Amino acid sequence: MAPIIETRGLTKSYGHFDALQGLDISVPEGSVFALLGASGAGKTTAIKILLNVISPTRGEATVLGVESRALGPEVLSKIGYVSENQALPARLRVDEFFDYLRPCYAQWDLTLEQDLRGQLCLPSKRRIGELSHGMRLKMALACALPFHPQLLVLDEPLSGLDALARDEIIGGFLQQARSMTVLISSHELDEVERFATHVAFLHEGRLLFRGSLTELSEHARPLFPATAQTGAERPSLRDIFVALVRAARQKAVPVAEQTR
Amino acid sequence: MIWHILKKDWKLLWPLVALVTAIQVGRDWAVYRAGLFGDDPAAAALLQPLTLAWVIGIATLVAAVVYQDAIPGVDQDWLIRPLSRTHLLLAKLAFAALTVSAPMFVSNLMHALAVGFSLVPSIKAAFFKELFVFACLVVPVMALASTTRNVTELVIIGAALVVAFSLSLILSAFLFGADWCPTCNTGMSWLQHVVQHGGILAGAGVILGLQYYGRRSKTARTLAVIGAVSLVFAQLPWSTVFAVEHWITRTSGAATAIQLDFGEDELGGPDAANAGDRAPGSRQTTQMLLHGRVDQAVEYWRRRVRPANAPVAIDLPVRTSGASADQLLLADRIEIHWFGDDGHLLYRGDNAGALAALLTPHPSGSNLSPEVTFLTVDIPGRVYRKLAETAVRLELDYSLTLMKVVAQHKLSAFDGELRSTDIGVCATLVDRSAVYLRCKTIDQAPFCYSATLYGSDGRHNPEVLKCSPDYRRHFPAFMDVLGFYGIDMPLRDRNGVVNYAIDATTLGTAYVLLKIYGECDHFKRTVAVPASHVLHNPPPAA
Numbered sequence: 001m002a003p004i005i006e007t008r009g010l011t012k013s014y015g016h017f018d019a020l021q022g023l024d025i026s027v028p029e030g031s032v033f034a035l036l037g038a039s040g041a042g043k044t045t046a047i048k049i050l051l052n053v054i055s056p057t058r059g060e061a062t063v064l065g066v067e068s069r070a071l072g073p074e075v076l077s078k079i080g081y082v083s084e085n086q087a088l089p090a091r092l093r094v095d096e097f098f099d100y101l102r103p104c105y106a107q108w109d110l111t112l113e114q115d116l117r118g119q120l121c122l123p124s125k126r127r128i129g130e131l132s133h134g135m136r137l138k139m140a141l142a143c144a145l146p147f148h149p150q151l152l153v154l155d156e157p158l159s160g161l162d163a164l165a166r167d168e169i170i171g172g173f174l175q176q177a178r179s180m181t182v183l184i185s186s187h188e189l190d191e192v193e194r195f196a197t198h199v200a201f202l203h204e205g206r207l208l209f210r211g212s213l214t215e216l217s218e219h220a221r222p223l224f225p226a227t228a229q230t231g232a233e234r235p236s237l238r239d240i241f242v243a244l245v246r247a248a249r250q251k252a253v254p255v256a257e258q259t260r
Numbered sequence: 261m262i263w264h265i266l267k268k269d270w271k272l273l274w275p276l277v278a279l280v281t282a283i284q285v286g287r288d289w290a291v292y293r294a295g296l297f298g299d300d301p302a303a304a305a306l307l308q309p310l311t312l313a314w315v316i317g318i319a320t321l322v323a324a325v326v327y328q329d330a331i332p333g334v335d336q337d338w339l340i341r342p343l344s345r346t347h348l349l350l351a352k353l354a355f356a357a358l359t360v361s362a363p364m365f366v367s368n369l370m371h372a373l374a375v376g377f378s379l380v381p382s383i384k385a386a387f388f389k390e391l392f393v394f395a396c397l398v399v400p401v402m403a404l405a406s407t408t409r410n411v412t413e414l415v416i417i418g419a420a421l422v423v424a425f426s427l428s429l430i431l432s433a434f435l436f437g438a439d440w441c442p443t444c445n446t447g448m449s450w451l452q453h454v455v456q457h458g459g460i461l462a463g464a465g466v467i468l469g470l471q472y473y474g475r476r477s478k479t480a481r482t483l484a485v486i487g488a489v490s491l492v493f494a495q496l497p498w499s500t501v502f503a504v505e506h507w508i509t510r511t512s513g514a515a516t517a518i519q520l521d522f523g524e525d526e527l528g529g530p531d532a533a534n535a536g537d538r539a540p541g542s543r544q545t546t547q548m549l550l551h552g553r554v555d556q557a558v559e560y561w562r563r564r565v566r567p568a569n570a571p572v573a574i575d576l577p578v579r580t581s582g583a584s585a586d587q588l589l590l591a592d593r594i595e596i597h598w599f600g601d602d603g604h605l606l607y608r609g610d611n612a613g614a615l616a617a618l619l620t621p622h623p624s625g626s627n628l629s630p631e632v633t634f635l636t637v638d639i640p641g642r643v644y645r646k647l648a649e650t651a652v653r654l655e656l657d658y659s660l661t662l663m664k665v666v667a668q669h670k671l672s673a674f675d676g677e678l679r680s681t682d683i684g685v686c687a688t689l690v691d692r693s694a695v696y697l698r699c700k701t702i703d704q705a706p707f708c709y710s711a712t713l714y715g716s717d718g719r720h721n722p723e724v725l726k727c728s729p730d731y732r733r734h735f736p737a738f739m740d741v742l743g744f745y746g747i748d749m750p751l752r753d754r755n756g757v758v759n760y761a762i763d764a765t766t767l768g769t770a771y772v773l774l775k776i777y778g779e780c781d782h783f784k785r786t787v788a789v790p791a792s793h794v795l796h797n798p799p800p801a802a
Binding site: 048051053054072073074076077079081083085086087088089091092096100101103104105 | 261264267268271272328333334335336337339340341342343344
C-alpha cells in the first residue's frame with residue numbers, strides 16, 4: 001500500500017539555522033502517525049512543508065501522491081487541518097464561518113457538521129475572536145472533519161488545553177479516524193501514546209526514530225536494560241524519547257569537541 | 261468561489277465600506293456645494309480634509325480586504341483551504357471594484373448631472389475616472405498590501421518607498437541637474453506620466469502575481485523598491501517624447517509658414533553690447549513704463565538683481581513670422597549650443613525645468629514690434645565669462661507648439677453664466693478689483709485660454725492669457741470628475757497705478773470674451789545667432 005505521506009531528505013534552513021535536517025518519514029494509510037518532539041524540534045516546520053505553506057530548502061515530500069510544492073486545491077480538499085496557531089477570521093461568527101467553508105468542499109457532509117457542532121458545543125452566534133483557545137481548536141476540528149478528509153493533520157492540537165477539552169478533541173477526531181490517516185504533531189507524549197500507531201521522534205531538526213510502536217519498543221530495548229531483564233512494564237513514550245535524546249546528545253558531544 | 265470569498269469579505273468589512281462610501285459622497289457633495297466661487301464656505305473648508313480622508317479611506321479599505329487573507333505568514337486559514345489562487349485574487353479585485361469604484365462612479369455621476377451635464381458624457385467621464393483611480397491607486401495599494409501582513413507593515417514599507425524615491429530624486433538631481441527630467445514642466449509631461457502609471461500598474465501586476473501565485477514576499481518588496489527608484493531614473497528623452505507628441509497631433513501642416521529668426525535689428529546694431537542705456541533691458545523697461553505696464557517693468561528689473569555667481573541672463577530677440585492673429589506659439593524646450601570659431605561645441609545647455617515660453621507676442625500685450633519677443637537664456641556665470649573671451653556662435657534649437665483659437669464665447673461680466681458643450685459651465689463674479697471667470701467642464705479643462713473685458717463701446721482692458729501647456733489627450737482626472745479652470749481680469753494694474761478702460765463703474769454693460777486655444781502642431785526650428793550679437797550683457801563681477 002502506497003504511503004499517504006513520504007518525505008526524502010526534507011531540510012529547511014533559515015540562514016545558518018537548520019530547522020529541519022534531512023527528514024525521512026513514511027506515513028502508512030490508515031495510521032495515526034505522531035510526530036513527536038520538544039518545542040522547536042521541527043514538527044511544525046515539517047507539517048508546513050507538507051502542506052505547501054513553506055518550501056523546503058532541500059529534499060522533497062509527497063502528500064496523497066502529489067509533490068508537496070505542487071499541492072493545489074484538489075489535494076487540499078482531501079486534507080483536514082487543525083493547528084493551535086491557525087488564524088481564523090476573528091470577526092466572523094461561528095455559523096458564518098461554516099457557511100463560508102461549505103462550498104469550498106464538494107464532499108461536505110452537513111449532517112456530520114451538525115453532529116460535530118452539537119458534540120463539541122460550538123456557540124453558533126459567537127464571533128470566532130470571542131472564543132476561548134480550546135473552543136477555537138474545537139471549532140477548527142469541527143471544520144476539518146465534515147468533508148471526510150483522507151488525511152487529517154493536527155499540529156499541536158492539545159497544547160494549552162485542560163483535560164476535558166483534550167478528551168473532547170481526541171474523541172472528536174478518533175471517531176472519524178477509522179476512515180482516514182492522521183498525522184499529529186505534539187509534545188504531549190503521554191496523551192499521544194493513547195492513540196498513536198506510528199511515531200517519529202524529532203530533536204533539534206533531526207529524526208531520532210521512526211516506525212510503529214512495536215518497532216519503537218524493539219529499538220528502545222537496549223536503552224532500558226533493567227526493564228528488559230526484569231520483564232517489567234515496557235517504558236512509556238516519554239521515557240523512550242528522553243532516553244533517545246540523551247543518547248543523541250552523548251553522540252553529539254564528541255563531534256562538537258572535535259570541531260573546537 | 262469568487263463571489264463566495266467576496267461575500268465573506270463583505271461580512272467582515274461592511275462597516276469600513278460604509279464609512280469610505282460616506283466620505284466619497286461627502287466629498288462630492290462638498291465639491292458641488294462649494295460651486296464655482298466657493299459659495300458655501302463650510303463645504304469649501306471640508307474639501308481638504310475630505311480629500312485626505314478619501315485617499316486614506318480607499319487605501320485602508322483596499323489593504324483591509326487583502327489582509328482578510330494575508331499573503332505573508334504561515335498561519336492563515338486560507339493557506340490550507342482548497343481555494344484557487346486566481347479566484348482569491350479576482351475576489352479581492354472584485355471587492356475593491358464593487359466597494360470603491362462602484363459607489364464612486366454613482367457619486368461622481370450624480371455630481372456631474374447635478375451641475376448640469378448630460379447623461380452620456382457624464383457616464384463616460386465618471387467611468388474613465390474610476391478606471392484610472394482603480395488602475396493607479398487601488399491596484400498598486402493592493403499589490404503593496406499583498407507584501408505585508410498588516411497596516412503597520414504597510415506603513416513601514418510605504419515609508420521605505422518614499423525614502424527610496426526621495427533619495428533617488430536627490431541623486432538624480434545631483435547627477436543630471438535640471439535635465440534629470442526632460443519633460444518636467446512641459447506640456448508633454450503627460451507622456452512621462454503615462455509611462456510611469458503604466459510602469460506602476462505593470463509592477464503592481466507582477467507583485468500581485470508573485471504574491472498570489474508564489475508567495476514570494478521578499479522578492480515582491482525588492483521589486484517595489486526598484487520600482488520606486490525607476491520612477492525617478494526612467495525618464496523619456498525629449499526627442500522621443502516630442503516625436504510621439506508630433507505623431508499623435510497628426511499635424512495639418514499649420515506650422516509650415518512659421519519662421520524663427522534672430523531679431524538683429526532689435527539690438528540696435530553691433531555695438532549694442534557696449535551701448536549702456538540702449539541695452540535691451542533698459543530699453544524694454546522704458547517701453548513698458550511708457551505703455552503704463554509698471555508691474556511688468558518692476559518684475560523685469562527684479563529678475564535682473566542677482567548675486568555675482570548666479571547664472572547670467574542673456575536677452576535674445578527672436579523674430580517670429582508666419583503666425584496669424586489667432587495663433588500662439590509656445591516654446592516647449594530650447595536647447596542651446598555654443599560653438600567656437602573652429603566649429604566645435606563649447607557648451608550645451610537647455611531650459612529644462614523651466615515653464616514653456618510664449619514666443620508670439622500676445623496681441624494686446626506686446627511690448628515691442630508685434631513679431632519680436634526677447635528670449636532670456638540663463639547660462640552659468642562661469643561659462644559666460646569663459647565664452648566672453650572668445651568668438652562664439654550660438655544655435656538655439658526650438659521645440660515648438662502652435663496654438664490656435666478653437667472656441668470663443670461671450671458672457672456678461674456682471675453675474676454672467678454660460679453653458680456650452682465645448683467649454684462647460686462658466687460664470688463670472690465681480691468685486692472691486694477684478695472680474696473673476698470660473699468654469700467647470702466634463703471634458704479635460706483647457707490649458708491655454710484668454711479673457712478680455714469689453715465695454716459696450718468697444719473699449720477693452722488688456723487681454724489676460726493663461727497658458728500652462730498640457731497636451732494630454734483623454735487622460736482622466738484623478739480627484740474630480742469635472743475639470744475646473746478660471747481666470748481673473750483685474751480692473752487696474754497690479755500696483756494700482758493705472759486704471760483700465762473698463763472699471764467698476766462701467767461693468768454693468770461690459771462683457772467677457774473668452775478664447776480657448778487648442779494645439780494644432782508641434783514642430784522644431786533652429787535659430788543661429790552670430791557671435792558678436794550674443795554677449796551684449798556685461799558679466800557679473802567675478
